[in-house]
Amino acid sequence: MAASLGRFGFVSRCVFYFILSDQLLISYGQSSDLPCAQNxxxxGDSVDCSDLELTATPLDLPVRTVSLNLGHNKLTAFSVEAFDNLPNLRELRLDHNELTxxxxxxxAASKIVSLYLHHNKxxxxxxxxxxxxxxxxxxxLSNNDITELRGPCFPAGLQIRDLYLSNNKIIVLELGALDHLGSTLQVLxxxxxxISQIPVRAFQLPRLTQLExxxxxxxxxxxxTFKGLSSLEVLKLQRNSISKLTDGAFWDLAKxxxxxxxxxxxxxxxSGSLYGLTSLQQLFLSNNSIARINADGWKFCQKLRELNLSYNNLTRLDEGSLAVLGDLQTLRLGHNSISHITEGAFRGLKAVRILTLFGNKIKSVAKxxxxxxETLEHLNTYSVTDATDVIYTTCTYLSPLLRSLIQSDSFLCDCQLHWxxxxxxxxxLQAGVNATCAHPESLKGTSIFQAPSSSFVCDDLPKPQITVQPETTVTVLGSDVRLTCTAASSSSSPMTFAWRKDQxxxxxxxxENYAHVRAHHQGTTSDSPGSGxxxxxxxxxxHLRHVTFAHEGRYQCIITNHFGSTYSSKARVIVNVLPSFVKTPRDSTIRxxxxxxxxxxxxxxxxxQxxxxxxxxxxxxxxRERRMHVMPDDDVFxxxxxxxxxxGVYSCTAKNTAGTVSANAxxxxxxxxxxxxxxxxxxxxxGDTVALQCKALGSPPPxxxxxxxxxxxxxxxxxxxxxGNQLLVxxxxxxxxxxxxxxLMSNTLGTERAHSQLVVNQRRSPCTPPVGPSTVTIGIIVIAVVTSIVVTSLVWVCIIYQTRKKSEECSVTNTDETIVPPDVPSYLSSQGTLSERQDVCIRVEASGGPQPNGHVVDTAGN
Known part of the structure; x- marks a missing residue:
């Protein structure tokens, strides 16, 4: 019994240890995913194996891994087995390695959502x-050595939304290389x-919103070029060598x-280069070589809110050059070469809050x-020469101005500036103003805030007055023009002359300058201008010699003496030139x-025009048939x-105020x-004659x-x-x-055939009796009978007329006469035409000799 119990206890201990070992194995198997990979x-579900100088992929990665970072290592290849046990992997970072x-x-490839391969080879x-x-x-894939993008690179079926290819060596951008990503790609x-050239319509990506x-x-x-990017919202083309934007460069970018x-x-x-940008809100054009703002250039982007034209070559702001930008809020014009701001330069900018003009050399600003x-809150302007007029004009219209930056050392501190x-x-606003007086001498170098208010006075000195204004002149290219300006002054102070063009x-x-004395009263002349x-x-x-288009503008003379300056009215110089063709229509041959x-x-x-x-x-x-298309702004018909x-002959006529020219094609x-x-x-x-006509049409004539x-x-x-062989006889x-x-009709375009079957029948024999009277024969017989009757009737009418005439002339001139009945022709009597005049006679005189002059008379002796 004890032995049995001992054996039972041994067996029990074995079973216990077996179960315990099994549980430990099961527990170990269940918790094998808990430890992290070595080093x-x-x-959580993110594993970071970066910066470990790894040359191979770790094989002990946890199964739970969702995000794996293997960046900043020395990986050159991969073991596929390392990823087979990662069913949850969604993000993989392999940047900064040595992959080729x-x-x-x-x-794992089919489950990864984000793959980072930048900074490899x-x-x-x-x-x-x-x-x-x-x-x-x-x-x-940025920061690699990729040299080209071709069609097979991205096959159909991919779901890529963000594609990064910056910092590569891409030279070739093949047309259609990215078309298979059109349904998903949003950022490129x-x-x-x-890249030196972008093929036209290279991007057929209707969902793309950002392109760099x-x-x-x-x-x-x-x-x-960008047609096919109908959803694009941001386009970055900075730091290229773009010197020209052709018309329609941004067409189809309405969003x-x-x-x-x-x-x-x-x-x-x-305007042509910005055509289609109806939703554009921010336009950055700084650091280019733009020398002039074209007023028509903005008509297709009137929703602009920010315009940056800093660091260009602008020399002036023309009237209304930005007038269509009613929604503009920020305008940056700093670091240009602007020397004058004309009247109405900012007309229409009712929403502008920030205006920067620093870094220019503004010498004058028109009233x-x-x-x-009216809504300007921040004004930055430096180097203003004509400070008095500038400040007066500026502040008059900028009542809500919150911040002003003004720097000038040329203020005329007189009565016009005391306010x-x-x-x-x-x-x-005084914190943003650094202004000092340049005149009068007693205040030179003094801040306007430190100068006594009583010193801002005006001396009652005569300034020049314009008596003859320059006149607007219309001329032709290459001719000479002269503008004349005259001023009068009672002061002997030296006078200086200057001319301005467009300010x-x-x-x-x-x-050419000269002066003469004009007397106050007729007949009185003063020899000294200072005598009073x-x-x-x-x-x-x-004098403007050989004028060109560059001479066009508004000219103004300025006459100055010690007491001030006087400005004339502005006279325009308009240069016309006869039209000349730059594209001449050519003869054309077309099917x-x-x-x-x-x-x-x-x-x-x-x-x-x-x-x-x-x-x-x-x-x-x-x-008339609505087959003709002529675009108003196009050169093609x-x-x-x-x-x-x-x-036919088509004539192109070019006409302006100078004349008209035409060219034919x-x-x-x-x-x-x-x-x-x-x-x-x-x-x-x-025996008959046959004519076969082949009237052929075509060009050239066949x-x-x-x-x-x-x-x-x-x-x-x-x-x-x-x-011409059109008729065969x-x-x-x-x-x-x-x-x-x-x-057979043929010309340079081809050959056509037309057929005619000619049948020649034998003529019937003359002896052959006719089968029956034909319609033609009956017609001939009828015409012959009618003609005979008509002719016979006419003959009888003539005979009757002559007979009656002769009967009336017959008379008796002598009582002794012999009456001889005449012989009446039988053919007359038988016709019955003389039935009423049967008794006729021939009168013969008594001498009985034959008379040659006999005549017919009636029996009554008449």
Whole structure:
């Protein structure tokens, strides 16, 4: 019994240890995912194995891993097995390694959502690897050695939303390389590459909202380059070498809000290049070479809120140059070469709150130059020369100004400026103002806030007064112009003369100055201008030699003496030039059904208007049929679905106020040969003459060749052709002439055939009795009978008329006469025509001799 109990206890202990071991194994198996990989750091489901100088992937990664960071190591290849046990992996960071291609991630590839491969040595994008990344939404391949983007790089089926390819060596951007990402891609970064040209319509990505192309080598943006990016909102093209934006460069970007074009080589911004940017709110154009603001340049982006034109070559602000930007809130014009702000320069900017003009050398500001800036809160301006007028004008229109930065040491501290210090102090703006007096001498160098209020006075000294104003002049290119300005002054103070063009001082102008004394009273002349007995008249003449377009503008003379300056009215110089063609229409030859294109462009001043004529008139068949297209701002004239009636001479006329010029081009329409009237089969009798007509149309006129039974037909004694071979005449047709006649029409466009079957019948024998009277025979007989009756009746009428006439002339002249009854012709009596006049006689005189002059009389002796 004890032995049995001992054996039972042994067995029990074995079973206990077995169960315990099994539980430990199970527990270990269940908790095997809890430890982190060696040398790595785990935080929940994130594993960080970065900066460990790893050369191989750790094999003891926890199964729970969702985010794995293997960046900043020395990985060159991967073990696929390392990722097979990571079913939850969604984010993988492999940046800053030494990979030369996109690695094979095995089964994990299809589940990864974010893959970071930047700062490696990847040379190309292998489509076989990217094909496996079906769940990736963010793919970072920046800072690698990729040189090209081609179609196979991103096959269909991918879900990439953010694609980063910056800081590579991409030279080739193949058309359609990214088209397979069109349904998902939203952010594309291609900055810091070597792209020099973007193919037109290179991006067919309708969901893309942000595109970055900074620091490439792009020199020009062609029209429709970005067509296909209908959802784009941000476009960055900074630090390229862009010197030209062609018309329609940003077409199809109606939703774009931010455009970066700073740090390029642009010299102008026109309306054509900004066409289509109807939603643009921020435009950055700083650090370019823009020399002038074109007023029409902004009409397609009137929703702008911020415009940055700093660090350009602007020299002035013209009137209304920004007038269409009614929603603009921030305008930055710092660090240009602006020397003058003309009147109305900021007209229309009713919403501007911030205006920066620092870094310029503004010498003058016209009165009301700042009108329209009623909402301005921050004004930054330095280096103002004509400070008195500037400040007076500025502050008059900037009542809500909150912050002002003004720096000038050239204030004229006279009675016109006495209000300024108190005005600035009252509004708390003195902190941003550094202004000192330059005149009078007693206040020179003194701050306007420190100068006594009583010192701001005006001496009652005569200033020059303009008596002869310069006049507006219209001239032609290359001619000479002179503008005259005269002022009078009673002071003997030295007088200086200056001319301005568009508010800019002409430093090297050719002028002619002289003075003479004008007496106060007629007949009284003072020899000394300072004597007080008269006034001096000072005349200055500005000579403009061989004027060009650059001479156009508004000219103003300034006459100054010790007591002040006087400004004349502004006179315009308008330079006209006869239009000249820069694109001349050329002769064109085109087939029917195609589109004809005639190009014409002219230059002149003012810009000429282009008009078209056809054959000297305005009757365009294409216009009546709505097949003609002429764009107002285009140089091309289109005729759609060309027809033969469109052929003719087209004249392009360019007209402006200087004159009119025209150029002609002939439009030749090519048309395949065809018949105006179909050929018909003919049946004739032997001996008849046959004419077969082949009236062929076409352009150029087709060449006609006749065939009989598919053999060329030659001219002969019986076969004749009219000029052009349109008519074939066969004389005395014979049985041998029967057959199939073919009209072969050919020109440069092709060959057409038309056929006619000629049948030649034998003529019937003359002895053969007619089968029956024909309609023609009966007609001939009827006409003959009627004609005989008519002729007979006419003959009898004449005879009766002559007989009656002679009877009336018959009379008896002697009592002794012998009556001899005449012989009446039987053919008359038998007709019964003389039934009433049977008794006739012939009177003979008594001598009985024959009388040659007898006549017929009636029996009564009459």
């Amino acid at each position: 790595c750091t785990c935080n 291609s996109i690695p094979n991630l095995g089964q 990847i040379r190309s994008i292998d489509g076989r690897r990217t094909r496996e990344l079906v769940s990736v939404e963010t793919l970072d 970064r291609l900055s810091r590459n070597r 192309l900074n620091r490439n080598r792009i020199r020009q943006v062609e029209g429709l 774009m809000k931010v455009l970066h074009l700073d740090y390029n080589s642009l010299t102008e911004v026109n 009301k130059a700042f009108s329209g800036l 300024l210090p108190d005005w600035l102090v009252t509004r708390g 800019e001082l002409l430093r090297h102008a050719e002028t 007995g008269g006034v001096m008249e000072y005349t200055t003449i500005l 029917t059904g195609h589109t004809a294109r005639l190009e014409c462009a002219a230059e002149g001043h003012p810009a000429p 282009i008009a078209w004529q056809k054959d000297g008139g305005t009757d365009f068949p294409a216009a 289109f005729i759609m679905d060309v027809k033969p009636e469109d052929m 002939t439009l030749t329409v090519l048309e395949t040969p065809h018949l105006a009237q179909d050929l018909e089969d003919r049946s004739v009798v032997v 060449r006609i060749t006749w065939l009989r039974n598919d053999q060329p037909l030659r001219p002969s004694d019986r076969h004749h052709f009219t000029p 066969i004389g005395s047709a014979s049985v041998e002439d029967a057959g199939r006649y073919t009209c």
